[in-house]
Amino acid sequence: MANKKPTIVILATGGTIAGSAASALETTGYRAGALGIDVLMEAVPQVREYANVAGEQICGIDSKDMTGALWLRLAERVNELLAKDDVDGIVITHGTDTMEETAYFLQLTVKSDKPVALTGAMRPATAVSADGPMNLLDAVRVSASGESFGKGVLVVMNGEIHGAREVRKADTLSVGAFQSPGGGPLGYVQDGVPAFLHLSLRCHTKESEFDISGITELPYVKVLYGHADDDGLFADAAVSAGAKGIVYAGMGNGSIPAAAEMALEKASSRGVVVVRSTRTGSGAVIASEPSYENAHFLRGDSLSPQKARILLQLALLKTTDLTEIQRMFGEY
Numbered sequence: 562m563a564n565k566k567p568t569i570v571i572l573a574t575g576g577t578i579a580g581s582a583a584s585a586l587e588t589t590g591y592r593a594g595a596l597g598i599d600v601l602m603e604a605v606p607q608v609r610e611y612a613n614v615a616g617e618q619i620c621g622i623d624s625k626d627m628t629g630a631l632w633l634r635l636a637e638r639v640n641e642l643l644a645k646d647d648v649d650g651i652v653i654t655h656g657t658d659t660m661e662e663t664a665y666f667l668q669l670t671v672k673s674d675k676p677v678a679l680t681g682a683m684r685p686a687t688a689v690s691a692d693g694p695m696n697l698l699d700a701v702r703v704s705a706s707g708e709s710f711g712k713g714v715l716v717v718m719n720g721e722i723h724g725a726r727e728v729r730k731a732d733t734l735s736v737g738a739f740q741s742p743g744g745g746p747l748g749y750v751q752d753g754v755p756a757f758l759h760l761s762l763r764c765h766t767k768e769s770e771f772d773i774s775g776i777t778e779l780p781y782v783k784v785l786y787g788h789a790d791d792d793g794l795f796a797d798a799a800v801s802a803g804a805k806g807i808v809y810a811g812m813g814n815g816s817i818p819a820a821a822e823m824a825l826e827k828a829s830s831r832g833v834v835v836v837r838s839t840r841t842g843s844g845a846v847i848a849s850e851p852s853y854e855n856a857h858f859l860r861g862d863s864l865s866p867q868k869a870r871i872l873l874q875l876a877l878l879k880t881t882d883l884t885e886i887q888r889m890f891g892e893y
């Protein structure tokens with residue numbers, strides 16, 4: 562008996578992969594998320610050679626407008642679909658600007674070992690040499706592959722397979738915009754065949770302790786970007802606005818200018834959870850100044866500030882215990 566093809570559900574959320582420009586020469590200034598899932602799938606009929614595919618439109622947005630409410634809806638739908646015996650994997654088409662954040666949110670909230678692969682495009686669907694169709698085909702092949710089982714949420718772009726925790730968009734325009742600082746991609750799609758070289762060892766998906774069932778809103782957490790001369794004004798503003806947590810994208814090993822440190826110390830003494838992160842783009846934030854430890858600032862490990870924010874939001878759904886939250890930063 563011939564092997565049955567896996568069933569993959571493609572969830573569309575918008576982005577440049579669904580972008581439509583006035584001419585085939587335009588690669589900026591287009592409308593992201595304008596085209597529906599049917600148009601995307603029609604552009605790559607070859608996906609059906611590798612999987613039985615079904616498409617579903619979740620939203621049609623420019624991913625700069627992604628929200629916590631949409632993450633919750635998307636995660637819930639992914640969990641619902643993956644719980645079915647007749648669904649083998651998920652592909653999510655997504656704008657590249659916040660793809661890494663959505664991938665990490667799903668990495669922490671999807672309760673399945675089945676493959677989930679996000680993909681997108683740097684050139685709109687209408688452009689000469691659009692990159693979306695090949696990326697979509699690669700993502701379906703990755704999601705349909707038994708090799709992808711249990712590897713966490715994946716980002717498939719430009720022939721590379723990245724892990725959700727490490728991946729970041731690192732270029733504004735290049736089709737090779739995605740990088741995973743520190744370890745590089747988990748693998749590659751070589752002539753259509755997924756080949757893995759590395760594993761991400763941090764907890765994810767089925768092992769994750771975070772459960773978003775019944776949750777309708779995520780805690781309010783702000784990222785503040787450190788810079789020379791920071792007077793701490795925005796830290797005070799975040800507290801006044803009701804932030805439950807602040808991630809400070811500090812200099813180097815999460816260093817904080819003195820005036821901002823004073824404002825964050827005040828925030829921490831009022832029960833706002835403060836996490837030191839870094840604006841460097843790679844490397845871990847570890848213990849340094851004793852004053853940071855005395856003020857009970859947590860260390861964001863090697864998560865980017867935007868991913869530290871997501872982990873802190875999910876942590877705050879469970880606890881405000883600082884020792885517990887620091888443990889989570891070491892595990893996820």
Ligand code: SIN
Nearest residue numbers: 576577624656657658
């Ligand atoms: C977006 O993130 O929705 C627009 C940019 C892109 O997809 O590359």
